[in-house]
Amino acid sequence: MTTVEQHQDDTVKHGHRHEGPQKHVVVFIFSIILTAIAFATVMAGGVNVAFTVILLVVMAVLQALVQLGYWMHLKDKGHLMPIIFMCGGAFVAFTAIVTALYWVWW
Amino acid sequence: MAHAHSVKRHTGLMDWLTTVDHKKIAILYLLAGGLFFGFGGVEALLIRLQLIKPMNDLVSAQTFNELITMHGTTMIFLGVMPVIFALMNAVIPLQIGARDVAFPFVNALGFWTFLFGGILLNLSWIMGGAPDAGWTAYTPLSTSTYSTTHGVDFYTVGLQIAGLGTLIGGINFLATIITMRAPGMSFMRMPMFTWTSFITSAMILFAFPAITVGLVLLSFDRILGANFFEVSNGGNPVLWQHIFWIFGHPEVYILILPAFGVISEVIPTFARKRLFGYSSMVFATILIAFLGFMVWAHHMFTTGLGPIANALFSIATMLIAVPTGIKIFNWLFTMWGGQIRFTSANLFAIGFVPTFVMGGVTGVMLASAPADYQFHDTYFVVAHFHYVIVGGLVFGLFAGLHYWWPKMFGRVLNETIGKWTFWFFAIGFHLTFFVQHFLGLMGMQRRIFTYLPNQDFDTLNLVSTVGAFLMAVGVLLFLFNCFMTAAKPKGVANDPWEDGRTLEWAIPSPPPEYNFKQIPLVRGLDAYWKEKMAGNKEMTPAEPLGSIHMPSPTILPFVMSVGIFIAGLGLMFSSEKFNNSFMSMIFNNWIVVIIGLVITFGSMLLRSLFDDHGWHIEPEELEEEGVKA
Amino acid sequence: MTSAHAESVNGSLPHEPEKATLEGRNKVLGFWLFLGGESVLFGTLFATFLALRNQTNDGPTAHELFSLPTTAAATLILLVSSLTSVFAVQAMHRHKAAALRLWLIITVILGLGFLGLEVYEFHEYVTAEKFGMTTSAFSSAFYTLVGFHGAHVAFGVCWIGILIGQLYKKGLTVVTAPKVYVSAMYWHFIDVVWVFIFSVVYLLGKVG
Numbered sequence: 001m002t003t004v005e006q007h008q009d010d011t012v013k014h015g016h017r018h019e020g021p022q023k024h025v026v027v028f029i030f031s032i033i034l035t036a037i038a039f040a041t042v043m044a045g046g047v048n049v050a051f052t053v054i055l056l057v058v059m060a061v062l063q064a065l066v067q068l069g070y071w072m073h074l075k076d077k078g079h080l081m082p083i084i085f086m087c088g089g090a091f092v093a094f095t096a097i098v099t100a101l102y103w104v105w106w
Numbered sequence: 107m108a109h110a111h112s113v114k115r116h117t118g119l120m121d122w123l124t125t126v127d128h129k130k131i132a133i134l135y136l137l138a139g140g141l142f143f144g145f146g147g148v149e150a151l152l153i154r155l156q157l158i159k160p161m162n163d164l165v166s167a168q169t170f171n172e173l174i175t176m177h178g179t180t181m182i183f184l185g186v187m188p189v190i191f192a193l194m195n196a197v198i199p200l201q202i203g204a205r206d207v208a209f210p211f212v213n214a215l216g217f218w219t220f221l222f223g224g225i226l227l228n229l230s231w232i233m234g235g236a237p238d239a240g241w242t243a244y245t246p247l248s249t250s251t252y253s254t255t256h257g258v259d260f261y262t263v264g265l266q267i268a269g270l271g272t273l274i275g276g277i278n279f280l281a282t283i284i285t286m287r288a289p290g291m292s293f294m295r296m297p298m299f300t301w302t303s304f305i306t307s308a309m310i311l312f313a314f315p316a317i318t319v320g321l322v323l324l325s326f327d328r329i330l331g332a333n334f335f336e337v338s339n340g341g342n343p344v345l346w347q348h349i350f351w352i353f354g355h356p357e358v359y360i361l362i363l364p365a366f367g368v369i370s371e372v373i374p375t376f377a378r379k380r381l382f383g384y385s386s387m388v389f390a391t392i393l394i395a396f397l398g399f400m401v402w403a404h405h406m407f408t409t410g411l412g413p414i415a416n417a418l419f420s421i422a423t424m425l426i427a428v429p430t431g432i433k434i435f436n437w438l439f440t441m442w443g444g445q446i447r448f449t450s451a452n453l454f455a456i457g458f459v460p461t462f463v464m465g466g467v468t469g470v471m472l473a474s475a476p477a478d479y480q481f482h483d484t485y486f487v488v489a490h491f492h493y494v495i496v497g498g499l500v501f502g503l504f505a506g507l508h509y510w511w512p513k514m515f516g517r518v519l520n521e522t523i524g525k526w527t528f529w530f531f532a533i534g535f536h537l538t539f540f541v542q543h544f545l546g547l548m549g550m551q552r553r554i555f556t557y558l559p560n561q562d563f564d565t566l567n568l569v570s571t572v573g574a575f576l577m578a579v580g581v582l583l584f585l586f587n588c589f590m591t592a593a594k595p596k597g598v599a600n601d602p603w604e605d606g607r608t609l610e611w612a613i614p615s616p617p618p619e620y621n622f623k624q625i626p627l628v629r630g631l632d633a634y635w636k637e638k639m640a641g642n643k644e645m646t647p648a649e650p651l652g653s654i655h656m657p658s659p660t661i662l663p664f665v666m667s668v669g670i671f672i673a674g675l676g677l678m679f680s681s682e683k684f685n686n687s688f689m690s691m692i693f694n695n696w697i698v699v700i701i702g703l704v705i706t707f708g709s710m711l712l713r714s715l716f717d718d719h720g721w722h723i724e725p726e727e728l729e730e731e732g733v734k735a
Numbered sequence: 736m737t738s739a740h741a742e743s744v745n746g747s748l749p750h751e752p753e754k755a756t757l758e759g760r761n762k763v764l765g766f767w768l769f770l771g772g773e774s775v776l777f778g779t780l781f782a783t784f785l786a787l788r789n790q791t792n793d794g795p796t797a798h799e800l801f802s803l804p805t806t807a808a809a810t811l812i813l814l815v816s817s818l819t820s821v822f823a824v825q826a827m828h829r830h831k832a833a834a835l836r837l838w839l840i841i842t843v844i845l846g847l848g849f850l851g852l853e854v855y856e857f858h859e860y861v862t863a864e865k866f867g868m869t870t871s872a873f874s875s876a877f878y879t880l881v882g883f884h885g886a887h888v889a890f891g892v893c894w895i896g897i898l899i900g901q902l903y904k905k906g907l908t909v910v911t912a913p914k915v916y917v918s919a920m921y922w923h924f925i926d927v928v929w930v931f932i933f934s935v936v937y938l939l940g941k942v943g
Contacts, residue, residue, distance in 0.1 A: 019825070021821075021822060021825060024818065024821045024822070024825075025818075028814070028815075028818045031814055032811075032814065035807075035810055035814070035930075035933075038933075038934060038938055039803060039807055039938065042803065042938045042941050042942055043803055043941075049942055049943065052942050053939065053942065056934045056935070056938055056939060056942075057934070059934065060930050060931050060934040060935070063927075063930050064927045064930055064931070067817065067923060067926065067927055067930075068923075068927065071817060071818075071821050071923045072920055072923045072924070081284055081764060081767070082764070082767035082771075085280075085308070085311070085767060085768050085770075085771035086767070086770065086771050086774065088308065088311075088312055088771055089311075089312060089770070089771035089772060089773070089774030089775050089778070090774055090778075091399075092312045092313075092316070092352070092399055092774075092775045092778065093774050093775050093777065093778020093779070093781070093782075094778065095352065095399065095400070096316065096348075096349070096352055096775070096778050096779045096781075096782040097778060097781055097782045097785060099348050099352070099403075099782060100345070100348070100781075100782035100783065100785045100786035101785055101786075103344075103348065103403070103411050103415055104342055104344050104345050104348065104786040105342065105786070106410075106411070106412060208761040208764075208765060209761065209765060212765075273772060277765055277768045277769055277772070278765075280765075280768050281761055281764050281765040281768060284764060285757070285760065285761055285764060311768060311771055311772045311775075312771065312772065312775050313775075314772070315772045315773065315775040315776035315779065316775055316776075316779045318776060319776055319779040319780055319783065320779070322879070323783060323875075323879065326868070326875065326879060327875075330868055330869070331868065331869040332868050332869060332875035332879070333790075333792070333869065333870075333871060333872040333874075333875045334783065334787065334872060334875055334876065334879075336872070339790075339792045339869075339871055339872055340787065340790030340791065340792040340871050340872035340873065341787070341790065341872040341875075342786060342787065342790070342872070345783060345786050345787070348782075349779060349782075349783070352779070711897065714897060714901070714914070715897075715901065717905075717910050
């Protein structure tokens with residue numbers, strides 16, 4: 001069901017309250033801003049490399065989380081199992097990436 | 107809302123090709139798994155015959171490499187995995203009180219994809235040579251520079267296809283267990299076999315995509331000339347080892363966890379006691395699965411990851427002994443004070459416990475990185491993993507097959523032959539592999555096709571070979587038992603062991619295609635036992651008698667798998683130089699791949715365009731069948 | 736089990752038609768599980784790329800190769816298409832079949848635009864920069880990771896395209912609704928993967 005605290009722009013005849021597009025537009029703008037920060041930092045150049053790497057990763061993870069939560073409704077009720085299995089997948093993916101970064105070349 | 111859609115019921119072969127019934131798919135998995143298990147077994151016997159005496163020349167070094175590669179690959183991916191899936195298909199929907207799995211179509215697709223992947227892999231024997239780079243296909247040995255036949259292509263493409271089937275089978279069971287449980291069956295009331303299958307399916311979901319990628323990379327290297335593992339162009343062979351073992355280590359827990367589940371069903375039934383420490387069993391299973399993803403680099407201690415990585419993975423590996431130990435003690439305490447019946451199923455289950463402990467102990471020895479430098483690539487390792495996979499998993503599968511055979515086929519396997527099976531198999535097993543520990547400690551290398559005399563290897567190898575043949579006798583006895591039992595009339599009771607605890611024993615053997623006439627209400631752990639103890643003969647239904655919706659049979663899963671099979675063959679031979687110009691034309695221009703993909707995606711499209719309305723079994727029909735029974 | 740396939744928009748279609756039947760709920764859950772597996776698939780591909788990103792074998796490097804304006808354009812297109820597929824699902828929840836189809840059509844067009852850019856980009860690399868699959872370990876890893884993503888986009892475009900056709904023919908029902916919902920999930924997931932691709936492959940490649 002829809003969350004009550006969010007905007008509702010209409011209520012249809014059988015009494016369900018629909019979430020409006022506003023929330024998703026906000027997520028969209030937020031994603032654009034995160035993307036813009038990432039691109040701008042790299043295009044401007046001259047920023048400390050280690051800082052840029054961390055910034056890029058943080059921006060990407062934030063954007064992924066917001067989109068998973070709102071656009072894919074992971075933050076809604078009844079998504080415990082999807083959350084568990086997405087976290088599991090992310091965890092294994094993370095181990096693979098750490099491995100590739102530290103244990104392939106030495 | 108239309109009720110009775112007419113549905114075409116098939117008979118004979120078409121029935122089996124089009125079935126979406128999980129009980130029939132279970133039998134298909136068992137047949138296919140049994141067939142491949144036979145192939146792998148023959149390969150094992152040939153290996154042991156070659157090693158029966160020093161400097162033997164029964165097979166060439168090349169053939170020996172092919173035999174060990176195919177033995178490992180076949181046994182793991184095509185032998186025991188499908189038998190596990192057979193048990194899961196046969197039992198899980200019944201144990202959770204469901205009429206069907208969540209995705210019957212996907213379930214059938216998983217089976218056919220697995221089967222065609224397995225067939226493709228085994229076609230290598232008659233199409234220019236089997237894979238010969240070991241079941242781990244380590245690069246650079248498996249790259250086109252050092253492995254020039256199509257053998258490794260059969261390995262990458264065949265496993266890719268079979269792995270796809272396993273993956274979607276795993277997704278089906280996860281969804282089934284999450285959504286299809288009967289009213290009252292909370293997660294903490296699920297039978298242990300269902301729990302372990304759930305965790306195994308989750309591990310399949312997270313482990314198989316890694317090998318999918320690994321196999322893609324290796325086939326790109328071999329077929330498209332990519333450079334992932336090509337050192338001269340910047341590639342890195344260690345990457346393959348990591349990807350393979352990030353999949354490969356969870357895979358061995360994928361194999362063993364269902365066996366843990368089987369043992370946790372068989373021992374309580376034949377001890378007439380509830381499973382000791384149920385919640386600790388659940389917890390231990392989850393912990394093993396989690397740790398299973400954290401220890402892959404213990405296969406790579408000698409690769410040279412450095413002391414920090416080796417120490418971390420050493421400790422993580424040793425930690426696994428803790429949840430496994432919890433399980434062992436729980437089984438012992440379940441038997442403690444129980445009224446144990448030594449049926450064939452229970453013999454295998456009880457035999458499992460000490461055998462698996464031995465495999466576990468050598469596992470902890472191998473987990474110690476410095477010691478592993480000595481054990482690595484010797485027969486000590488071979489002995490270790492055969493103790494856990496054969497002494498653990500295969501014992502578990504035999505226990506499960508003897509235990510659930512009446513539920514699957516409506517006939518009890520002959521107990522006398524069953525006990526002979528156990529003794530031949532168990533004694534043969536220990537003869538074969540116990541001595542291999544010492545061969546390894548004495549320095550005999552694995553994967554070498556022969557050895558020189560006068561190194562004290564001769565007698566132990568002879569003993570090992572004799573043991574292998576005793577195991578083969580055990581397997582043949584089991585086969586004989588199956589055929590003999592099949593000739594007997596059906597008609598065992600719902601609960602042939604009389605002490606059945608879980609829901610599958612509350613319904614007829616074999617169950618009708620809708621499993622439960624009415625979905626049962628579950629009132630506790632060991633739901634059926636609980637009702638029996640309350641003096642009830644049947645489960646309390648959770649719903650009134652009503653019309654039952656069933657999915658329609660369909661040939662599409664079979665056709666889709668044929669398409670993938672054709673595309674796979676086309677991919678492998680895409681750069682082959684044929685003598686025949688027509689063959690060259692269709693293979694070198696990717697026409698075969700395209701044909702295969704069109705068949706597969708076309709079938710997918712058909713599935714999407716034409717809704718499957720299914721069909722219904724009406725209450726009147728249920729009543730009629732009730733009278734008949 | 737419900738077999739409410741005959742219900743149409745004019746009938747009593749529930750608020751969230753994708754969750755109206757057990758089949759629908761199973762489909763959504765099953766697809767989430769599949770996405771969990773896909774995360775590992777892409778994670779492993781990213782791992783491969785990260786391990787091999789500097790192995791250029793005297794071929795073009797990431798820094799020489801990538802043009803950030805193209806990547807930014809592709810990013811914007813895919814991000815907008817993700818938003819339009821949100822709107823499509825919202826229209827579906829309101830039972831506005833025409834709006835649903837329109838948003839899906841826009842999504843498909845944007846997806847095709849993204850694919851066009853990617854094909855153009857790859858074509859430039861291969862012809863102008865002499866940067867092919869076999870050039871270096873870096874090139875193999877680049878084409879495999881980005882190509883896998885591109886193949887997912889292509890599959891998604893075909894899939895949503897077919898669903899649009901089904902919506903015209905069958906209308907919005909409890910059978911078609913879960914398909915739309917699941918395809919939107921798939922499309923969002925592709926966008927999330929792209930977020931990591933432009934960050935890790937393109938931007939990080941420029942940083943060095």
